[in-house]
Structures are given as structure tokens and as C-alpha cells.
Amino acid sequence: MVQSRQSFGAGQGGFRQAQSWLHTWCGLWFSWLLFAVFLTGTLAVFEEPISHWMTPEHHADEAKAADAQASVPAVSLSQRLQWGLAYMERHHPGATMWELWPADPQGGGDLRVYWFDAKGQYAAAQLDPLTGEELKAQPGARQRQTLGGHHFVTFHYELHAGQIGLWIVGAAALAMLVALVSGVITHRRIFKDFFTFRPHKGQRSWLDAHNAVAVLTLPFQLMIAYTGLALSSLTFLPAGMVTYFGADEAARKDFVTRLNEPGKPQRSGQPMPVPNLEPLVLRGQKLMGQPVRAVVVDYPGDAAARVGVYGWNDAQELRRRLSPTTGMVMFSAASSEVLQLRQPGGVEGGSPALTQSVIGSLHMVNSGGLLLKWLYFVCGMAGSAMMATGAILFVVKRREKHLTEFGGASAKVYRLIEGLNVAAIAGLGIACISYLWANRLVPLGLTHRDDWELAVFFVMWLLALVHAWLRPPALAWRQQMALLAALCLLLPVLNVLTTGDQLLAYVQEGDWESAGVELTVVAFGLAAAAAWHRMRRAPAITVRNRRNVTLPAATVTVAAAEQKGLS
Amino acid sequence: MNVWQAGLLATAWALGGMTALALAMDRHYTQWKAADEVPVATRRCLRLCGAVLLAAVWWPAVTGWSVTMSSIFVLGFWSLGALLTVAGLALSPRWLARLATAAASLGGGASLWLLAR
Numbered sequence: 001m002v003q004s005r006q007s008f009g010a011g012q013g014g015f016r017q018a019q020s021w022l023h024t025w026c027g028l029w030f031s032w033l034l035f036a037v038f039l040t041g042t043l044a045v046f047e048e049p050i051s052h053w054m055t056p057e058h059h060a061d062e063a064k065a066a067d068a069q070a071s072v073p074a075v076s077l078s079q080r081l082q083w084g085l086a087y088m089e090r091h092h093p094g095a096t097m098w099e100l101w102p103a104d105p106q107g108g109g110d111l112r113v114y115w116f117d118a119k120g121q122y123a124a125a126q127l128d129p130l131t132g133e134e135l136k137a138q139p140g141a142r143q144r145q146t147l148g149g150h151h152f153v154t155f156h157y158e159l160h161a162g163q164i165g166l167w168i169v170g171a172a173a174l175a176m177l178v179a180l181v182s183g184v185i186t187h188r189r190i191f192k193d194f195f196t197f198r199p200h201k202g203q204r205s206w207l208d209a210h211n212a213v214a215v216l217t218l219p220f221q222l223m224i225a226y227t228g229l230a231l232s233s234l235t236f237l238p239a240g241m242v243t244y245f246g247a248d249e250a251a252r253k254d255f256v257t258r259l260n261e262p263g264k265p266q267r268s269g270q271p272m273p274v275p276n277l278e279p280l281v282l283r284g285q286k287l288m289g290q291p292v293r294a295v296v297v298d299y300p301g302d303a304a305a306r307v308g309v310y311g312w313n314d315a316q317e318l319r320r321r322l323s324p325t326t327g328m329v330m331f332s333a334a335s336s337e338v339l340q341l342r343q344p345g346g347v348e349g350g351s352p353a354l355t356q357s358v359i360g361s362l363h364m365v366n367s368g369g370l371l372l373k374w375l376y377f378v379c380g381m382a383g384s385a386m387m388a389t390g391a392i393l394f395v396v397k398r399r400e401k402h403l404t405e406f407g408g409a410s411a412k413v414y415r416l417i418e419g420l421n422v423a424a425i426a427g428l429g430i431a432c433i434s435y436l437w438a439n440r441l442v443p444l445g446l447t448h449r450d451d452w453e454l455a456v457f458f459v460m461w462l463l464a465l466v467h468a469w470l471r472p473p474a475l476a477w478r479q480q481m482a483l484l485a486a487l488c489l490l491l492p493v494l495n496v497l498t499t500g501d502q503l504l505a506y507v508q509e510g511d512w513e514s515a516g517v518e519l520t521v522v523a524f525g526l527a528a529a530a531a532w533h534r535m536r537r538a539p540a541i542t543v544r545n546r547r548n549v550t551l552p553a554a555t556v557t558v559a560a561a562e563q564k565g566l567s
Numbered sequence: 568m569n570v571w572q573a574g575l576l577a578t579a580w581a582l583g584g585m586t587a588l589a590l591a592m593d594r595h596y597t598q599w600k601a602a603d604e605v606p607v608a609t610r611r612c613l614r615l616c617g618a619v620l621l622a623a624v625w626w627p628a629v630t631g632w633s634v635t636m637s638s639i640f641v642l643g644f645w646s647l648g649a650l651l652t653v654a655g656l657a658l659s660p661r662w663l664a665r666l667a668t669a670a671a672s673l674g675g676g677a678s679l680w681l682l683a684r
Contacts, residue, residue, distance in 0.1 A: 192592075192594075194589075194592075194649075195585070195588075195589040195592070195595055195649070195652055195653050195656060196594065196653075197653050197654075197656065197657045198657075199657050212650075212653050213650070216646055216649040216650050216653065217646045217650070219642045219646070220642070220643070220646060319570070319632055319633075319636070320632055320633035320635065320636060321633065321635055321636070322635050322636060322639075362639070367636070368632065368636055368639065368640070369570060369632075370570075371570055371571075371574045371640075372636075372639070372640065372643065375640070375643035375644070375646075375647065376643075378646075378647060378650070379643065379646055382646070382650065
């Protein structure tokens with residue numbers, strides 16, 4: 001959005017003008033959705049800390065578990081494996097897969113078991129690591145049922161709408177790549193303006209900001225859009241899979257099995273008890289050089305059964321490599337022979353599989369550690385700012401110089417776009433912070449409590465849209481920014497009132513996940529308050545600029561309404 | 568060098584490098600000094616310093632993480648340094664120049680100390 005155009009349509013003007021047209025319209029129509037995808041995707045970088053903050057009841061459990069672990073004698077890995085196996089033999093003898101998570105990397109921690117139930121669904125149970133008995137949820141225990149930070153992950157790639165959502169976000173990601181490339185071509189003085197940001201200059205400032213955040217983080221923006229698309233390449237480009245495997249559900253299942261579980265045997269029908277797992281686990285640990293994380297038994301009770309031993313990645317080591325896979329050793333249950341060996345970071349399936357693993361890791365920032373997550377967060381916020389400033393620039397440009405791109409309906413369409421801008425940018429911020437408020441305010445024990453939290457997110461967003469269209473744009477901006485600031489700045493207060501947890505106490509206890517969430521929210525609150533403060537002074541500039549141009553009647557009415565609302 | 572030392576050093580040098588490159592441009596030099604254009608020698612010196620500092624970001628990226636991960640970190644720190652430079656130029660070019668010089672030199676001193684240990 002660098003050049004203002006007098007003529008319209010991609011076909012008119014030169015190549016650069018055609019790219020400018022493409023950038024403007026492709027960018028505009030997708031900017032609201034892309035902003036939502038980017039902002040929630042950026043928050044999803046810190047999925048775990050957000051989930052941690054949203055489940056305060058677990059903090060006490062975690063502390064208690066840590067104390068208990070320190071004060072009681074450790075139970076051996078061998079005993080844990082035996083308990084896990086005994087539980088599965090007693091309760092789920094017919095399951096097609098058993099999965100035991102015997103211990104954490106230090107040999108302590110939880111003892112968990114998973115299996116595929118009769119419907120083929122993944123099911124789980126937790127066993128007491130001191131007795132091997134199943135731990136049932138205590139009656140009367142109040143659990144805070146929540147999607148936690150995972151809401152932002154799911155929303156940013158499928159909008160909570162399954163396959164349809166995935167396709168919509170995919171289309172948006174493709175549009176983003178188009179907008180990025182056309183934007184670079186359009187940006188005539190990309191090197192000259194590299195570090196340029198001229199504040200307090202109206203449209204020029206918005207353009208500078210849009211260019212700066214985009215150009216300076218361009219490698220990240222290209223990478224994240226491309227890897228996001230490539231992650232779901234099987235959905236978007238299914239032709240190869242369909243050609244070789246077929247189009248029905250069974251074919252897809254077959255493909256996924258061959259991709260993820262190569263060499264999986266067929267059930268033989270000959271019964272054979274599951275062997276003692278400990279010798280296999282000890283051999284597996286030695287071969288892959290990692291402590292055991294999971295033991296997976298395919299077809300337990302059958303002679304064709306196989307036992308996979310998976311390792312724990314070492315956090316230090318994971319920081320240093322791009323492929324986040326763990327070590328794995330697959331044994332034949334009958335002969336104890338090694339069927340497959342995967343070293344940490346390796347993949348089955350050669351370079352294409354490794355490429356896919358790395359693409360996934362690059363997008364989801366699975367390796368590199370905390371500092372890389374913060375770099376992603378900063379670049380992700382810059383990307384969100386790129387969409388927001390682009391969308392705002394579109395309107396600001398047309399406020400100062402009215403273009404008749406939609407004929408007689410231009411003023412109405414611009415008004416619609418401006419309303420969408422307010423709701424998509426400030427409104428989404430309100431929806432996100434309201435989701436955290438809902439976590440503390442929706443009563444515990446409510447059926448489908450997590451859905452209520454989600455409902456608050458969507459309802460607040462919808463209300464923001466209605467508000468943005470009912471109020472004059474400048475007033476809508478100001479009011480929504482004020483609400484956003486208030487909700488962010490008051491979140492720590494709400495937390496004290498509802499759970500008794502304090503920001504300072506988090507810091508003192510070294511709970512940096514919770515403290516980080518609240519400090520970041522407060523920082524956003526301060527930024528929103530500063531934006532609100534600026535907006536209170538901004539109308540004077542807008543009005544002064546308006547005096548110099550001839551506006552159609554409809555715009556004058558909107559401007560007058562704005563002034564009325566603002567006075 | 569641990570991760571946090573590497574991160575601080577990379578940020579300091581990326582900021583120093585990007586600021587030097589920015590101030591080597593007439594448009595930003597005039598924001599810093601009362602002059603219409605950058606003297607030729609100063610421009611060369613700033614560009615050389617900028618390039619060297621940006622290239623030097625590879626060192627903490629490789630030492631703090633690994634050769635494999637370093638390109639991702641270098642691009643990330645360059646972006647961070649450039650964003651800080653733009654913000655600094657808008658707020659106060661003079662203070663940005665001071666901060667960038669201090670960050671780059673302190674980074675250099677700290678890395679010499681780390682190497683000598």
C-alpha cells in the first residue's frame with residue numbers, strides 16, 4: 001500500500017501498479033482474519049504458561065506432588081512398569097494399543113497410561129506412583145475445566161471450525177504470501193525507507209509503521225506463512241496421497257499409519273502374553289541414549305505384538321537442534337529383536353520426512369528454547385501490527401482523499417470497513433482478555449465450563465463488532481481501547497479477588513509462568529492506555545486535514561457525527 | 568556462554584549494527600548531527616562497523632545454541648535490532664546513537680572477558 005492510485009483494477013497501469021492494486025485489495029479483505037490468526041497464533045507461542053495461569057488449582061497440586069516426591073522413597077522404574085502393565089491387563093485387555101508413561105526423565109513424577117478404547121479414541125488414566133492404584137478424581141474436588149492456552153492454538157489454525165476453518169485459514173495464509181510478495185514489489189524505496197518512521201504525520205506515519213514492521217521482520221513473516229501452509233499440505237494438496245492410497249477414510253488411515261508407524265505388523269491371531277517390559281526398556285535407553293518417556297505396545301496379547309520405547313528429549317540438547325523428534329527403539333515382542341532404531345532428532349522416511357519435521361518445528365517453535373519463543377512473540381506481534389496498520393492505512397488514506405471505488409456506495413462501504421477495523425483489532429484484543437477474565441469468573445463445576453469460556457470470547461468479539469458499527473468510528477476506537485486497557489490492567493486485581501493469587505507472590509515463589517502472563521497482560525494494558533490517550537487528541541488532526549478536501553455529503557455526515565460523539 | 572549471555576550479546580550487537588547502518592544514511596544522519604549529509608569517511612566507517620557487528624551476531628548464536636539453529640537466531644536478532652533502531656530513531660536519535668555505541672562496546676568487552684576466562 002505504498003502508491004495512491006487514481007485508476008483502479010489490476011489491469012490498469014504498469015506492473016508495479018498492478019502489484020499495488022493486488023496488495024491493497026488482497027491485503028484488505030484478508031487483513032481482519034489474518035490479524036486474528038496472527039494475534040492468537042502469537043499468543044499460542046506461550047500456550048503452556050497461559051494454560052498454567054488458567055489452572056490455578058493445579059499450582060497447589062504441583063507443589064504438593066513436588067513435596068511428596070522429595071519426602072518419600074523413589075519407586076523403581078521396574079515397579080512402575082509392572083504396575084502400568086498390570087493395570088492394562090486387568091482393565092483393558094482387548095485394546096489394540098497400550099501406552100505407558102512410567103516416569104519423568106529423573107525417574108520420578110507421574111505414572112500415566114493411555115490406550116485406544118472400543119471406539120478407537122485415545123483414553124487415559126493416572127496411577128498412584130506409590131501404590132500403582134488408579135487415581136480417581138476426588139469427589140467434591142473442584143476442577144477448573146478449561147481449554148487454557150490451547151484455545152489460541154486451535155483458533156489460529158482452524159477457528160474452532162474443524163476442516164472448514166483449516167481451509168479458511170489456509171486461504172488466508174496464501175493471501176498473506178501474495179500480499180507479502182506484492183508488497184515488496186510495490187515498495188519502491190524499500191532500502192531507502194528501511195529505518196524510516198516519521199511519527200505524528202497522519203497517513204505518512206501509518207505507511208511508515210506498516211512498511212517498517214513488515215520489512216524488518218520479513219524473513220519471519222514469509223517463514224511463518226509458508227510453514228503454516230506446508231504443515232497442512234496433506235489437506236491442501238491431497239492428490240499424491242489419493243493417487244497412491246485412494247480417497248476414502250480407510251485409505252487415509254492406511255496412509256497415516258504408513259507415514260507415522262512404518263513397518264506396523266498385522267495382527268497374527270496367535271495369543272502371546274506381553275513380555276516383561278523392563279529388559280526392553282533398559283536396552284532401548286542404552287541404544288537411543290535417552291531416558292524412557294513412553295512404552296507403546298501394539299496389539300498386546302498377540303504374537304505379532306511389538307514394543308516401542310520412546311525417549312525424553314533433554315531440554316539443553318533440544319535447544320541445539322532443529323528436528324525435535326525423540327529417540328525411539330522398536331522391538332519385536334516375540335523375539336526381542338530390534339526392528340527399528342531412531343536416534344534423537346532423526347526421522348523415518350528420509351529427507352522428505354525430515355523436511356516435514358523441521359517445517360513443523362520451525363512453525364511451532366518446538367526447539368530453540370525460551371529465547372526463541374520470545375523472538376517469535378516479538379516478530380508475531382510485528383506481523384499482527386503489519387495487518388492492523390495496513391487495514392487502518394486503507395481507511396486513513398480514504399479519509400483524507402475520498403476515492404469512489406464503490407461508486408455511490410463508497411462512503412457506506414468505507415464506514416463498514418472502518419467498523420470492521422475497530423472490531424477486528426481492538427475488539428479481538430477485548431475478546432482475548434475477556435477469555436482470561438471468563439476463566440476466573442465462570443463458576444467452577446458448571447457443565448461444559450470450557451465452552452462457556454469460549455462463548456465469552458466469541459460473544460465479546462461480536463459485541464465489539466456491533467458496538468463498532470453503532471458508534472462513530474473515532475469514538476468506537478476510543479471506547480474499545482479504553483475497555484481493553486481497563487480489562488488488561490485490572491486482570492491482576494481480578495486474580496487476587498477470585499483466587500487470592502498475587503502477582504508479587506508469583507515472583508517471590510519463582511512461578512515465572514504465571515508472573516509472565518500477568519506482566520505481559522499489564523504491558524499490553526499500558527500500551528492500550530497510551531493508544532487511548534493519543535486517540536483523545538487525534539480528532540483535531542483529522543478535522544484539520546479534512547478542511548482542505550472536498551468531501552461527499554455522506555462522509556461529512558460521518559465526520560460531523562464523529563465530532564459530536566467526541567465532544 | 569550460556570543462553571542468556573548469548574541472547575544479550577546478540578541483541579546488543581544487532582542493535583549496534585543496525586543503528587550504525589541507519590546512521591550511515593543521510594536521512595538518519597541528519598537526525599543525529601546537524602549536517603545535510605554524512606561525510607564520506609564517516610559513512611564508510613559506520614557501514615563497516617554495522618556490517619562487522621551484524622556478522623558478529625553469528626558468534627553468540629552459534630555458541631549459545633548451535634550451527635544448525637544459528638541462522639534462525641541471527642535473523643531473529645537482526646529483526647529485533649532493526650525494530651529497536653527504528654523505535655530509537657523516532658524517540659531520540661542522539662540517545663539511540665549513545666545506547667548503540669555503549670551496547671556494542673559493552674558486548675565487545677564482555678565477550679573478551681568470556682573468552683579470557
